[in-house]
Amino acid sequence: RKEVEQDPGPFNVPEGATVAFNCTYSNSASQSFFWYRQDCRKEPKLLMSVYSSGNEDGRFTAQLNRASQYISLLIRDSKLSDSATYLCVVYLDSNYQLIWGAGTKLIIKP
Amino acid sequence: GAGVSQTPSNKVTEKGKYVELRCDPISGHTALYWYRQSLGQGPEFLIYFQGTGAADDSGLPNDRFFAVRPEGSVSTLKIQRTERGDSAVYLCASSLGTSRVDEQFFGPGTRLTVL
Numbered sequence: 703r704k705e706v707e708q709d710p711g712p713f714n715v716p717e718g719a720t721v722a723f724n725c726t727y728s729n730s731a732s733q734s735f736f737w738y739r740q741d742c743r744k745e746p747k748l749l750m751s752v753y754s755s756g757n758e759d760g761r762f763t764a765q766l767n768r769a770s771q772y773i774s775l776l777i778r779d780s781k782l783s784d785s786a787t788y789l790c791v792v793y794l795d796s797n798y799q800l801i802w803g804a805g806t807k808l809i810i811k812p
Numbered sequence: 813g814a815g816v817s818q819t820p821s822n823k824v825t826e827k828g829k830y831v832e833l834r835c836d837p838i839s840g841h842t843a844l845y846w847y848r849q850s851l852g853q854g855p856e857f858l859i860y861f862q863g864t865g866a867a868d869d870s871g872l873p874n875d876r877f878f879a880v881r882p883e884g885s886v887s888t889l890k891i892q893r894t895e896r897g898d899s900a901v902y903l904c905a906s907s908l909g910t911s912r913v914d915e916q917f918f919g920p921g922t923r924l925t926v927l
Binding site (some may be wrong): 706710734736744745746747748789793798799800802803804805 | 847852853854855856857868903912913915916918919920921
């Protein structure tokens with residue numbers, strides 16, 4: 703089993719819809735979590751950190767479920783510009799390792 | 813301000829050759845990371861520098877790969893005796909602090925193709 707798993711997609715979603723996807727992690731000792739966004743043939747950029755209490759940034763909401771060992775990203779009122787690959791990143795404080803998921807591809811259609 | 817820059821943007825080489833990939837981090841960033849990314853995969857960690865020293869090189873796949881950061885700024889990733897399996901996008905990232913959970917700022921990458 704991979705340490706960090708994501709549905710590769712693509713998720714094809716009409717503009718204006720709400721979309722959510724999850725990322726599961728295998729190590730229960732994982733301590734910090736992040737979502738990065740990567741546009742096609744571009745570099746990854748930090749979208750948001752994921753806090754235990756959940757956090758929201760505009761149309762984006764991130765949640766952490768420690769019991770089931772997954773994080774989620776919800777995008778409301780999706781825009782064409784949201785089309786990208788969303789990478790989940792998990793940090794293990796025990797060995798200082800950042801583990802990257804393979805990403806979920808999102809395509810917003812007009 | 814200037815972001816992370818990487819040169820060259822593309823490199824095509826023949827199997828068995830030696831290549832050097834350069835990374836210029838954001839000025840003042842003490843942490844520097846090298847990753848490689850294959851199509852459809854997330855970034856794969858290679859090596860992490862804190863200042864001039866390699867704090868973690870556990871991701872280097874074998875001894876053909878080596879990286880330096882002699883003055884704590886620019887870094888060079890060196891690959892000897894390249895193999896076709898080395899073909900990937902090599903990403904460099906830098907961050908301001910000493911913690912690995914600090915936001916990483918990535919460069920545009922070097923696309924390496926080994927023929």
